[in-house]
Amino acid sequence: MRRSSCVIVGASAAGISAAVAMRRLDYRGRITVVDADPNPPYERPPLSKSLLDGTAGGLVPILPWSTYDDLEIDLRLGERVTAIDLGALQVRLGGGDRLDVDRLVLATGVTARRxxxxxxxxxxxxxxxxxxxAWRLNSLLTRGGPLVVIGAGFIGLELAAVARQRGIDVTVVEAxxxxxxxVVGSEVASLVVDLHHGHGVRLITGATVERFVATGTTVEQVVLSTGRRIDAATxxxxxxxxxxxxxxxxxRVDVDRWGFPVNEFGQTSRAWIFAAGDVASQAHPHLxxxxxxxxxxxxxxxxxxxGSTVAGEPVRYREAPYAWSDQYTGTLQIVGRPRGTDQVVLRRGATPERFLAFWLRDGxxxxxxxxxxxREIGVARRMVAANVLVDSDVLADAATDLRGLLKPRRTRTTEQLAG
Ligand SMILES: Cc1cc2nc3c(=O)[nH]c(=O)nc-3n(C[C@H](O)[C@H](O)[C@H](O)COP(=O)(O)OP(=O)(O)OC[C@H]3O[C@@H](n4cnc5c(N)ncnc54)[C@H](O)[C@@H]3O)c2cc1C
Incomplete structure (x- = not known):
C-alpha cells in the first residue's frame, strides 16, 4: 500500500504549524513542505522591525533547523509548486519533480499589491x-532619506517608525x-496618528500616487493626485x-475575492485539499x-x-484573532475585530504612547x-474569549482592575430569576 503523503505549499506561519501539529498527533505519512523562498523558514513580522532598524538583525527562524529532521519534515526550499495533477494525485514542481499527494495544504499566503x-x-x-x-529596503535606508511610504496600514506605519528612529525624513501618503x-475605529486611529506626528512623520491623507518622476531606473519624486510633489530617495x-x-x-478548487473559501476545519471545496493562514477565506465567528x-x-x-484535522483529529479554528504591531518603543496589540456598530470605551488617561480601548457588543x-x-491585554484577551458583560463606566475607569471584571456579572434578568 502506498504510504500516505501530505504536501504543504508554503513554509511560513501556517504551513510549518500545520506540519508540526501533524507530527505531534503522530501522523505517520510523509510530510513535504515546499516554498519558493530559498531561505530556511523565517518569521515575517521582523522584516519590518529588527531587520530594518539598523542593528543588523538577521532572519528569525521559525524553528531550529534540526527540528525539521527530528520531526521528519522534508523541506523543498527555493522550489515553486506549479500545478496539482488531480489524475495522477501528484504535485508538480517548477524544476520538473513530482510529489505524490493524498492530503494537500495550501498555505500560500498573499502577495503585496503593486x-x-x-x-x-x-x-x-x-x-x-x-x-x-527587506534586505533591499535596508540597504536603501542605509543611504538615508527621504522615505515616502504609500499606504498608512500597520506595516507602512511600522516602516515610518523604524525610519524615523534612524533619523530619516518620512512622508506617509494615504488615500x-x-x-x-x-481597522481600529477613529478614536484609536487618531491616537496612532498623533504618535506619528509627535515623531515628525509628515502624513498626507486623501491623496494617491498620480505618477513617479524617475531618472533612469531611480524614482526621484512622487507626484500625488493633488498635484503635490514629494522628493524621494526610497x-x-x-x-x-x-x-x-x-x-x-x-x-480545481473554488476561489473567492479573499482567497480559498474554507469550512471551519480548513477544507476547501475539495475535501482532501485544505487552505490555511492568510490565503484562507474564513467564515470566522469574529468576522x-x-x-x-x-x-x-x-x-x-x-x-x-x-494540521490536526489532516492528522485525523478535527479542530475548529474559532479563537479571537490576535495581532500586534510595533510602533516606536510601544507595541499595539489587538484582540478580536472591532466593528463600526460597537460601543467604543477608551480608558481614561489615554495618551498616544499608552492606551487601552474596548469595543462592546450588547454590553x-x-x-x-x-x-x-x-499586562492588561493578557487579561482583556480572556475577557474577549469569555465575552464578558461589563459596565462601560467601570471599564473606562483606569483604576478598575480588569481581573475583577472576569468574574461573571449578575444581570438584572438573572437577579430577577434568583428572586
Ligand atoms: C513585513 C511584514 C510584517 C508583518 N508584521 C506583522 C506583525 O507585526 N504582526 C502580525 O500579527 N502580523 C504581521 N504580518 C503578517 C504575517 O506575517 C502574516 O499574517 C503571516 O506571514 C501569514 O502566514 P502564512 O503562512 O499564511 O503566509 P505567508 O507568510 O505569506 O507565507 C506563504 C508562503 O507560501 C509560499 N508560496 C506561495 N505560493 C507558492 C508556490 N506556488 N510554490 C511554493 N511556495 C509558494 C511563499 O513563498 C511564502 O513563503 C507581517 C507581514 C509582513 C509582510
Missing part, C-alpha cells in the same frame, strides 16, 4: 513581503481621510495584498462576513488546527486594543 503607474518597479521602489525585499479608522508601497490562489485552476485574517498568530493557530467585550499595555 502600483500600476510607470516606474513602479524602479530600483528604489519596494513592496515589502519577503526577506529579499483614506483617516488612516487605520476602518519609496515603499503598502497598498494592500492579493491572495496567492494560482494553484486553484489545476487543483462580520467571510474574509481573510492576515496576522502571524492567526496563521499559526489556523495552520495548527488544519459584552467583543474586541480590545492597547498600546504599551501588554
Amino acid at each position: 502600483l500600476t503607474v510607470p516606474h513602479a518597479d524602479a530600483d528604489n521602489v519596494v513592496n515589502l513581503r519577503d526577506a529579499a525585499d 483614506q481621510p483617516h488612516p487605520l479608522a476602518h 519609496v515603499v508601497v503598502g497598498v494592500g495584498v492579493e491572495p496567492r490562489t494560482e494553484l486553484a485552476a489545476s487543483a 462580520p462576513a467571510r474574509g481573510r485574517l492576515e496576522h502571524w498568530d492567526v496563521a499559526q493557530r489556523h495552520g495548527e488546527a488544519v 459584552r467585550v467583543g474586541a480590545v486594543a492597547g498600546m504599551d499595555a501588554s
Whole structure:
C-alpha cells in the first residue's frame, strides 16, 4: 500500500504549524513542505522591525533547523509548486519533480499589491513581503532619506517608525481621510496618528500616487493626485495584498475575492485539499462576513488546527484573532475585530504612547486594543474569549482592575430569576 503523503505549499506561519501539529498527533505519512523562498523558514513580522532598524538583525527562524529532521519534515526550499495533477494525485514542481499527494495544504499566503503607474518597479521602489525585499529596503535606508511610504496600514506605519528612529525624513501618503479608522475605529486611529506626528512623520491623507518622476531606473519624486510633489530617495508601497490562489485552476478548487473559501476545519471545496493562514477565506465567528485574517498568530493557530484535522483529529479554528504591531518603543496589540456598530470605551488617561480601548457588543467585550499595555491585554484577551458583560463606566475607569471584571456579572434578568 502506498504510504500516505501530505504536501504543504508554503513554509511560513501556517504551513510549518500545520506540519508540526501533524507530527505531534503522530501522523505517520510523509510530510513535504515546499516554498519558493530559498531561505530556511523565517518569521515575517521582523522584516519590518529588527531587520530594518539598523542593528543588523538577521532572519528569525521559525524553528531550529534540526527540528525539521527530528520531526521528519522534508523541506523543498527555493522550489515553486506549479500545478496539482488531480489524475495522477501528484504535485508538480517548477524544476520538473513530482510529489505524490493524498492530503494537500495550501498555505500560500498573499502577495503585496503593486502600483500600476510607470516606474513602479524602479530600483528604489519596494513592496515589502519577503526577506529579499527587506534586505533591499535596508540597504536603501542605509543611504538615508527621504522615505515616502504609500499606504498608512500597520506595516507602512511600522516602516515610518523604524525610519524615523534612524533619523530619516518620512512622508506617509494615504488615500483614506483617516488612516487605520476602518481597522481600529477613529478614536484609536487618531491616537496612532498623533504618535506619528509627535515623531515628525509628515502624513498626507486623501491623496494617491498620480505618477513617479524617475531618472533612469531611480524614482526621484512622487507626484500625488493633488498635484503635490514629494522628493524621494526610497519609496515603499503598502497598498494592500492579493491572495496567492494560482494553484486553484489545476487543483480545481473554488476561489473567492479573499482567497480559498474554507469550512471551519480548513477544507476547501475539495475535501482532501485544505487552505490555511492568510490565503484562507474564513467564515470566522469574529468576522462580520467571510474574509481573510492576515496576522502571524492567526496563521499559526489556523495552520495548527488544519494540521490536526489532516492528522485525523478535527479542530475548529474559532479563537479571537490576535495581532500586534510595533510602533516606536510601544507595541499595539489587538484582540478580536472591532466593528463600526460597537460601543467604543477608551480608558481614561489615554495618551498616544499608552492606551487601552474596548469595543462592546450588547454590553459584552467583543474586541480590545492597547498600546504599551501588554499586562492588561493578557487579561482583556480572556475577557474577549469569555465575552464578558461589563459596565462601560467601570471599564473606562483606569483604576478598575480588569481581573475583577472576569468574574461573571449578575444581570438584572438573572437577579430577577434568583428572586
Ligand atoms: C513585513 C511584514 C510584517 C508583518 N508584521 C506583522 C506583525 O507585526 N504582526 C502580525 O500579527 N502580523 C504581521 N504580518 C503578517 C504575517 O506575517 C502574516 O499574517 C503571516 O506571514 C501569514 O502566514 P502564512 O503562512 O499564511 O503566509 P505567508 O507568510 O505569506 O507565507 C506563504 C508562503 O507560501 C509560499 N508560496 C506561495 N505560493 C507558492 C508556490 N506556488 N510554490 C511554493 N511556495 C509558494 C511563499 O513563498 C511564502 O513563503 C507581517 C507581514 C509582513 C509582510
